[in-house]
Amino acid sequence: MIMQKHSGGEWSIDEEQTMGGAPIICASESYLGRSRRVAKVLFEGGSEDPEVHANARLLVIAPLLFEACQMLPLDKFGEDMGDCDAADFVDNAYAFFEAMKLVRQAFSKLD
Numbered sequence: 655m656i657m658q659k660h661s662g663g664e665w666s667i668d669e670e671q672t673m674g675g676a677p678i679i680c681a682s683e684s685y686l687g688r689s690r691r692v693a694k695v696l697f698e699g700g701s702e703d704p705e706v707h708a709n710a711r712l713l714v715i716a717p718l719l720f721e722a723c724q725m726l727p728l729d730k731f732g733e734d735m736g737d738c739d740a741a742d743f744v745d746n747a748y749a750f751f752e753a754m755k756l757v758r759q760a761f762s763k764l765d
Contacts, residue, residue, distance in 0.1 A: 676706065
């Protein structure tokens with residue numbers, strides 16, 4: 655599957671911009687000197703529902719989680735990881751460790 659490049663830079667909820675109270679997700683990569691709008695988060699319960707803000711926070715960490723997944727050396731192992739032995743894991747431990755650090759960094763943004 656070919657994935658198009660997503661909006662670059664760190665994503666955040668722009669506390670100053672809302673559209674009808676709905677959170678706006680922006681990327682730090684600028685467009686004409688402004689942060690780039692990535693998404694408007696809507697929820698059936700309305701923009702004041704706490705779940706809409708929880709969903710917005712999950713969207714904010716999506717680029718970090720995607721980057722972490724790309725760091726995993728999945729091409730080195732079979733689909734079910736059945737071919738993985740201790741030596742294979744040791745040889746690729748750095749990539750797993752770096753990906754785990756990025757996941758922790760992403761999850762810390764949920765607090």
